[in-house]
Amino acid sequence: MTAAVRTTCPYCGVGCGVVASRDEAGHWQVRGDEQHPANFGRLCSKGAALAETLVPEGRLLFPEIDGRRAGWGEAVATVAERLKATIDVHGAGSVAFYVSGQLLTEDYYVANKLMKGFIGSSNIDTNSRLCMASTVAGHKRAFGSDTVPGLYVDLELADLVVLVGSNLAWCHPVLFQRLRAAQEKRGTRVVVIDPRRTDSCDIADLHLALQPGGDVALFNGLLLHLAEAGQLAPDFIRNKTRGFEEALTAARTGEAEAGALAQKLGLAEADLQKFFNLFAQTERVVTVFSQGVNQSDTGTDKVNAIINCHLATGRIGREGMGPFSVTGQPNAMGGREVGGLANQLAAHMGFSAAERERVARFWAVPAVAGGEGLKAVEMFEAVADGRIKAIWIMATNPAVSLPQADAVRAALEACPLVILSDCIGTTDTGRYAHIRLPATGWGEKDGTVTNSERTISRQRAFLPALGEARPDWWIISRVAAAMGHGAAFAYQGPADIFREHAALSAFENDGTRDFDIGAAADLDDAAYDKAQPFRWPWVAGSAPAGRLFGGGRFFTADGRANFVATISRPPRSRVSQEFSLLLNTGRYRDQWHTMTRTGLAARLTAHRSEPLLEINPADAGARGLADGCLAEVENADGRYIARVRVTAAQQAGQIFLPMHWSGAFAARAVAGALIPPVVDPVSGQPALKLAAVEVKPLAAAWHGVLISAAPVDVTELAYWARRRARGGYLAELAGLAAEEAEELITRLDAALEGERLDYRDPARGTVRHAWFAGGRLVAALFVSPQPLRVDRSWLEALAAEEALDGAARASLLAGRAGAGRPATGRIVCSCFQVGFDSIVTAIRTGRLTSPAEIGAALKAGTNCGSCIPELKEILAHEHAASLAGTAGPRTVEPADNAA
Numbered sequence: 028m029t030a031a032v033r034t035t036c037p038y039c040g041v042g043c044g045v046v047a048s049r050d051e052a053g054h055w056q057v058r059g060d061e062q063h064p065a066n067f068g069r070l071c072s073k074g075a076a077l078a079e080t081l082v083p084e085g086r087l088l089f090p091e092i093d094g095r096r097a098g099w100g101e102a103v104a105t106v107a108e109r110l111k112a113t114i115d116v117h118g119a120g121s122v123a124f125y126v127s128g129q130l131l132t133e134d135y136y137v138a139n140k141l142m143k144g145f146i147g148s149s150n151i152d153t154n155s156r157l158c159m160a161s162t163v164a165g166h167k168r169a170f171g172s173d174t175v176p177g178l179y180v181d182l183e184l185a186d187l188v189v190l191v192g193s194n195l196a197w198c199h200p201v202l203f204q205r206l207r208a209a210q211e212k213r214g215t216r217v218v219v220i221d222p223r224r225t226d227s228c229d230i231a232d233l234h235l236a237l238q239p240g241g242d243v244a245l246f247n248g249l250l251l252h253l254a255e256a257g258q259l260a261p262d263f264i265r266n267k268t269r270g271f272e273e274a275l276t277a278a279r280t281g282e283a284e285a286g287a288l289a290q291k292l293g294l295a296e297a298d299l300q301k302f303f304n305l306f307a308q309t310e311r312v313v314t315v316f317s318q319g320v321n322q323s324d325t326g327t328d329k330v331n332a333i334i335n336c337h338l339a340t341g342r343i344g345r346e347g348m349g350p351f352s353v354t355g356q357p358n359a360m361g362g363r364e365v366g367g368l369a370n371q372l373a374a375h376m377g378f379s380a381a382e383r384e385r386v387a388r389f390w391a392v393p394a395v396a397g398g399e400g401l402k403a404v405e406m407f408e409a410v411a412d413g414r415i416k417a418i419w420i421m422a423t424n425p426a427v428s429l430p431q432a433d434a435v436r437a438a439l440e441a442c443p444l445v446i447l448s449d450c451i452g453t454t455d456t457g458r459y460a461h462i463r464l465p466a467t468g469w470g471e472k473d474g475t476v477t478n479s480e481r482t483i484s485r486q487r488a489f490l491p492a493l494g495e496a497r498p499d500w501w502i503i504s505r506v507a508a509a510m511g512h513g514a515a516f517a518y519q520g521p522a523d524i525f526r527e528h529a530a531l532s533a534f535e536n537d538g539t540r541d542f543d544i545g546a547a548a549d550l551d552d553a554a555y556d557k558a559q560p561f562r563w564p565w566v567a568g569s570a571p572a573g574r575l576f577g578g579g580r581f582f583t584a585d586g587r588a589n590f591v592a593t594i595s596r597p598p599r600s601r602v603s604q605e606f607s608l609l610l611n612t613g614r615y616r617d618q619w620h621t622m623t624r625t626g627l628a629a630r631l632t633a634h635r636s637e638p639l640l641e642i643n644p645a646d647a648g649a650r651g652l653a654d655g656c657l658a659e660v661e662n663a664d665g666r667y668i669a670r671v672r673v674t675a676a677q678q679a680g681q682i683f684l685p686m687h688w689s690g691a692f693a694a695r696a697v698a699g700a701l702i703p704p705v706v707d708p709v710s711g712q713p714a715l716k717l718a719a720v721e722v723k724p725l726a727a728a729w730h731g732v733l734i735s736a737a738p739v740d741v742t743e744l745a746y747w748a749r750r751r752a753r754g755g756y757l758a759e760l761a762g763l764a765a766e767e768a769e770e771l772i773t774r775l776d777a778a779l780e781g782e783r784l785d786y787r788d789p790a791r792g793t794v795r796h797a798w799f800a801g802g803r804l805v806a807a808l809f810v811s812p813q814p815l816r817v818d819r820s821w822l823e824a825l826a827a828e829e830a831l832d833g834a835a836r837a838s839l840l841a842g843r844a845g846a847g848r849p850a851t852g853r854i855v856c857s858c859f860q861v862g863f864d865s866i867v868t869a870i871r872t873g874r875l876t877s878p879a880e881i882g883a884a885l886k887a888g889t890n891c892g893s894c895i896p897e898l899k900e901i902l903a904h905e906h907a908a909s910l911a912g913t914a915g916p917r918t919v920e921p922a923d924n925a926a
């Protein structure tokens with residue numbers, strides 16, 4: 028393999044270019060690609076930790092049929108046979124593919140072609156239904172096509188950036204870095220619209236903590252304000268759009284004057300006015316939106332309410348202006364381009380007779396699927412009620428990520444045929460698969476992805492496939508051939524598929540469809556290999572596109588953009604006496620979805636050891652929940668156990684849980700299990716940001732923390748959350764019966780050889796045991812009736828040492844870091860592994876007053892900068908404490924380590 032390979036980060040839709048190369052010791056390193064137009068060399072904490080995830084742990088290495096290892100020949104034949112048998116008996120509509128925005132475009136294209144062209148059903152849908160479906164629907168309603176008009180550089184050219192339902196600081200960190208840098212230069216105003224205070228508020232001039240679901244009302248109110256303040260663009264409205272009056276009337280029907288609106292949204296009237304005035308008076312406005320908009324039962328209307336305001340002011344398609352949907356997954360856009368959603372056919376075409384006939388001719392089949400297929404939530408309902416009898420799941424973990432996850436599990440359990448393609452063998456969904464197919468992972472696979480600004484970049488392999496893993500396009504093509512469609516799937520490599528996909532995009536297009544990359548249809552294998560990032564459309568004979576819609580022509584029949592009349596409706600999930608809190612769910616800075624890959628990097632897992640239940644002090648107090656204790660969250664759909672973090676960032680009446688944990692990492696922490704199957708009526712996207720729940724303390728008899736060189740089975744306990752750690756594995760534990768702790772100690776004694784050191788304080792109920800082998804710490808278990816206040820980073824550091832001297836052993840038994848190995852605290856800066864305690868100590872001793880000074884002293888925040896908002900929070904707290912003369916320890920420290 029070559030020394031340095033340019034490829035693309037496999038995480039978020041920013042789509043950063045990375046360079047993988049080997050150091051002198053032969054270890055792979057991953058750094059930002061200075062030449063890539065998405066990031067110009069920058070990375071975030073997840074991108075910077077990519078090399079650490081290139082490990083065999085957990086990988087699915089061989090095909091498996093009904094629990095036994097099989098060869099590829101047998102596996103492919105069995106999948107084809109069982110799918111065919113199902114279709115023969117129950118019809119094409121009885122099989123389904125559930126795919127993912129984490130497939131490469133080439134994989135995705137082949138899966139879509141097999142289902143819609145050759146099986147003849149549209150029952151292929153993707154996890155993008157959970158992610159981008161409302162944006163797709165909103166774009167189509169407004170523009171006649173699913174087009175993202177703007178570019179990343181528009182965030183740097185804008186004078187006002189509005190973040191709606193987007194935690195850009197954590198979820199699109201490199202865009203956030205670019206925005207922060209632009210703000211430092213030109214003083215960009217930033218407004219954050221989000222029910223909770225997030226790290227993105229760090230650069231905000233204004234944070235509107237609106238009531239969940241209030242976005243349509245807010246943007247309708249803005250439209251009315253723009254009209255009343257005379258800030259419209261009448262020429263643009265007249266010549267380039269239709270439906271303005273209807274939209275304005277709808278806005279007026281729903282919303283009263285600003286005072287009443289502010290009250291309805293739970294906002295101060297002055298703040299609302301400030302936002303309206305900023306928007307009205309600033310020409311260069313970019314409105315960035317993400318899951319707080321999409322994942323809602325009014326998601327499509329939210330998208331259109333936002334776009335309406337940009338159309339009304341003519342602020343679209345010009346420098347530093349426009350509505351901007353930032354995509355989540357690395358290939359969310361590519362999936363839309365190939366037609367991976369059940370309500371699209373292919374290459375941004377739908378199911379009209381003409382389009383179906385055209386695609387059938389292109390694929391050389393008598394007919395393609397007749398109409399729209401089942402959307403994700405409906406698809407799993409159909410699995411549950413037996414309409415779907417065979418499902419092939421690729422590159423997604425629906426047992427965790429779909430609403431009503433427990434019902435999804437029951438449906439999969441009862442389904443006669445579940446096929447799974449994944450690189451990881453230990454996912455929750457994998458437990459239900461009859462046939463498991465090992466896919467190559469990042470670094471081993473080759474193809475293309477499209478980022479949020481329509482840039483198509485290559486992902487290139489730099490590692491050999493592990494075990495018998497194969498690329499997804501290869502697996503699907505082999506199955507297609509075994510089903511009798513060999514000629515149409517005779518691809519030799521991803522370049523063959525890409526050329527066909529590009530040719531279809533240009534086929535009888537003539538400027539009628541936005542997605543056209545005909546210029547790339549003739550790339551030979553060598554040119555495909557070397558292809559530089561380019562932006563679509565790239566029409567044959569012209570240059571790749573830049574910003575779109577600058578000329579005010581859209582892809583509707585008459586070329587005009589549509590205003591959509593949106594009327595605000597309250598969310599369907601509401602609190603009751605029984606379930607009196609609103610649950611909001613989302614992401615953490617250093618984890619990616621169900622943690623199958625980011626969970627492998629100790630430096631990423633250290634930022635948040637456990638799932639945290641973020642709750643306002645008033646709600647916590649009313650329920651007897653102390654910071655750092657464990658709590659149960661429940662409703663009619665499911666249960667979740669998490670560590671309580673009391674915080675004013677959360678409004679009263681609302682709580683927040685992360686979506687990342689699964690049965691592979693914790694006892695009971697699947698957020699999807701608490702979400703009802705409520706969907707947006709237009710897009711079918713589930714309202715993953717809202718559920719009514721109740722919270723109560725978990726009646727734990729004891730708490731524990733266990734660090735060990737090898738994994739220990741703790742799954743019988745009421746609470747456990749385990750993660751990779753430096754030196755091995757770290758588990759947070761709690762049990763309902765006191766004797767369970769002693770049983771665990773007995774089990775550890777039996778499993779571990781070597782010496783054991785003990786400390787017991789019966790009066791306090793504390794127990795500390797440490798097991799050593801050849802001088803090295805192989806396990807340490809601390810038990811206490813209360814949540815433990817031991818520094819996990821310090822434990823990790825001890826476990827990573829070759830041998831522990833007497834002082835270290837003594838401090839271990841004392842449960843406290845000693846002078847030689849000071850406590851560092853929970854990791855705040857994951858790039859340089861700088862902990863909370865180290866930062867506080869440096870601030871106090873060095874009288875530091877800015878993140879730059881902390882960076883100079885400790886390096887924290889000087890690489891990816893993702894922790895700068897947290898550094899500021901710590902500084903602010905220290906400053907306040909020193910003014911008040913109460914420079915006490917750790918009061919701002921989050922609960923996951925305060926214990």
Ligand SMILES: Nc1nc2c(c(=O)[nH]1)N[C@H]1C(S)=C(S)[C@@H](COP(=O)(O)OP(=O)(O)OC[C@H]3O[C@@H](n4cnc5c(=O)[nH]c(N)nc54)[C@H](O)[C@@H]3O)O[C@H]1N2
Binds near residue numbers: 318611
């Ligand atoms: N670190 C990290 N980054 C990621 C991912 C990851 O797993 N980890 N996943 C990627 C993917 S696939 C996606 S889709 C993106 C998601 O990126 P984001 O959408 O930015 O992330 P989320 O945390 O899901 O939700 C964003 C915010 O919506 C807010 N919200 C909830 N309800 C409402 C509402 O009614 N109105 C408004 N205005 N806001 C609301 C939440 O409080 C939350 O802060 O992130 C991508 N990037």
Ligand SMILES: Nc1nc2c(c(=O)[nH]1)N[C@H]1C(S)=C(S)[C@@H](COP(=O)(O)OP(=O)(O)OC[C@H]3O[C@@H](n4cnc5c(=O)[nH]c(N)nc54)[C@H](O)[C@@H]3O)O[C@H]1N2
Binds near residue numbers: 421468613623624715
């Ligand atoms: N409660 C709640 N639920 C949510 C959300 C939320 O905000 N709240 N967000 C939703 C959103 S926006 C999204 S995008 C989804 C994400 O949810 P999922 O798609 O279920 O989550 P991932 O963990 O990314 O699952 C990807 C799987 O594909 C595997 N994989 C990675 N690369 C490849 C590959 O090249 N080939 C194959 N075959 N497999 C591969 C990984 O090992 C992993 O098992 O979650 C949704 N669910």
Ligand code: SF4
Binds near residue numbers: 037073074075
């Ligand atoms: S912002 Fe981070 S996660 Fe997203 S593509 Fe760039 S490096 Fe990867």
Ligand SMILES: [Mo]
Binds near residue numbers: 159355
């Ligand atoms: Mo997503």
